[in-house]
Amino acid sequence: MQVHLTEEEKKNAREELFELLKIPSVSADPDYSEAVHEAAKWVANSLDKAGAEQVEIIPTAGYPIVYAEKMIDPNAPTVLVYGHYDVQPPDPTELWDNPPFEPVIQPTKIHPEGAIFARGACDDKGQMFMHIKAFEWMLRNHALHCNVKFMIEGEEEVGSDNLEDFVKNYRERLDCDVILISDTGMISNQQPSITTGLRGLSYMEVTVTGPNRDLHSGLYGGAVANPINVLAKMIAQLHDDQNRITIPGFYDKVEELSKKEREEMGKAPFDLEDYKSALDLSDVQGEEGYTTAERQSIRPTLDVNGIWGGYTGEGAKTVIASKAHAKISMRLVPHQNWEEISALFAQHFKAIAPKGVRVEVNAHHGGTPYVTPIDHTGYQAAHKAYHDTFGVEPFPQRGGGSIPIVALFEEVLNVKSVLMGFGLDSDAIHSPNEHFGLFNFYKGISTIPLFYKYYADLNRS
Ligand code: BES
Ligand code: MN
Ligand code: MN
Numbered sequence: 001m002q003v004h005l006t007e008e009e010k011k012n013a014r015e016e017l018f019e020l021l022k023i024p025s026v027s028a029d030p031d032y033s034e035a036v037h038e039a040a041k042w043v044a045n046s047l048d049k050a051g052a053e054q055v056e057i058i059p060t061a062g063y064p065i066v067y068a069e070k071m072i073d074p075n076a077p078t079v080l081v082y083g084h085y086d087v088q089p090p091d092p093t094e095l096w097d098n099p100p101f102e103p104v105i106q107p108t109k110i111h112p113e114g115a116i117f118a119r120g121a122c123d124d125k126g127q128m129f130m131h132i133k134a135f136e137w138m139l140r141n142h143a144l145h146c147n148v149k150f151m152i153e154g155e156e157e158v159g160s161d162n163l164e165d166f167v168k169n170y171r172e173r174l175d176c177d178v179i180l181i182s183d184t185g186m187i188s189n190q191q192p193s194i195t196t197g198l199r200g201l202s203y204m205e206v207t208v209t210g211p212n213r214d215l216h217s218g219l220y221g222g223a224v225a226n227p228i229n230v231l232a233k234m235i236a237q238l239h240d241d242q243n244r245i246t247i248p249g250f251y252d253k254v255e256e257l258s259k260k261e262r263e264e265m266g267k268a269p270f271d272l273e274d275y276k277s278a279l280d281l282s283d284v285q286g287e288e289g290y291t292t293a294e295r296q297s298i299r300p301t302l303d304v305n306g307i308w309g310g311y312t313g314e315g316a317k318t319v320i321a322s323k324a325h326a327k328i329s330m331r332l333v334p335h336q337n338w339e340e341i342s343a344l345f346a347q348h349f350k351a352i353a354p355k356g357v358r359v360e361v362n363a364h365h366g367g368t369p370y371v372t373p374i375d376h377t378g379y380q381a382a383h384k385a386y387h388d389t390f391g392v393e394p395f396p397q398r399g400g401g402s403i404p405i406v407a408l409f410e411e412v413l414n415v416k417s418v419l420m421g422f423g424l425d426s427d428a429i430h431s432p433n434e435h436f437g438l439f440n441f442y443k444g445i446s447t448i449p450l451f452y453k454y455y456a457d458l459n460r461s
Helices: 007-021 030-050 125-140 163-169 227-236 259-265 272-278 338-351 377-390 405-413 438-458
Strands: 053-058 065-070 078-084 104-106 115-117 147-153 178-181 193-198 200-209 301-309 323-332 358-367 395-398 417-419 435-437
Touching: 007 030, 007 115, 007 125, 007 438, 030 053, 030 065, 030 125, 030 147, 078 125, 115 438, 125 147, 125 438, 163 405, 178 377, 178 405, 178 438, 193 377, 193 417, 200 227, 200 338, 227 301, 227 323, 323 338, 338 358, 377 417, 377 438, 405 417, 435 438
Parallel strands: 078 147, 078 178, 178 417, 193 395
Antiparallel strands: 053 065, 065 147, 104 115, 115 435, 200 323, 200 358, 301 323
């Protein structure tokens, strides 16, 4: 089977995606709530037009989940497509070359044929929409040999808080053989890869309180603990000289890969010079004893995501703030449990606080790490599909990001997920000027039908 998209089909797919990208469905900010609901309606309508049945916008305690299906044969395997229609906030908006919700096509060095610039272009509206267009293509060309269910959520970027209950309550309706997700990336447009792992996440917020009010730094400076100084020192202590995390017990359950596995992984192309120059860095930094590729996939990390307190306005103000705050997240690898890690962090962070301050630690959302075994028929079907459309074999690759719901799918539905991502690390997801290559968008639409074909071949009952 060959999937050839006509110019007309490409144009329609592009123009329809533009409509969705114009809806500012930022889940983190209540000001955009109407738009988030509008995006759900848009997705439902688009599934309906594509030929899906039982299309439903199912409310949750937060934003709704769009469900749809097409059952073709009770004996055929069932694929559940998961994606998200919500996006990250666009800020800082002044750093965008074009407004984030007014999509434009522009060429880049990596995407000479053009890329769509808009918030959500790659993460995940563009990639999610490839599945709707591929589904429509399969129906039109009588090439759909699996049952399909769609489950598209609107709270992924804020931790999918209401998805766990949904998956548990709708367990039967979501019954399937494999879950298919395009919400990750690949190595390059010349060298595809399939994400075989996602890191877990533990997200904390800390507050250090010193004096009961902001103080004149001349009158009190040097005589009382300055919460910002203290917080900075405490954060600095969370890594040692080898850039290992100092929280006692943090590494206890970390999966250590064998030398052979690490060698196998090391075969995936990675150019450190390109990596540095793309980020304007003179050098990289990370845990001693591991390569950059390993540091960002199979090793756990701890990063400050934000830090604030004191005076940050124009000019100078001599002040000792009463409070200092930070948001700190840890990426976790297989066998680490996020609730356990959150507790270890809280315990340690309080233990290293000096006298004269109070420390408060709160845990935000978390997520469990995930791995797809490469002997799974879903992985094999994806492998064959990429091989056909790219002409080279894809590499399996552990990803550094997190999609917490994937481990939950396995726990509740007992089903594995296949991560067929088509984005690139350089697509600037979550950053200003997020984009998605037209090459990648069309390649996704033409690779997905092959996944269904091979998956049906490998799972005929
Ligand atoms: N699509 C990303 C995750 C991703 C991107 C995984 C690229 C692998 C490669 C997803 O939308 C995301 O941003 N996830 C968050 C976690 C969530 C709990 C906010 C993340 O990884 O920070
Ligand atoms: Mn995403
Ligand atoms: Mn994201």
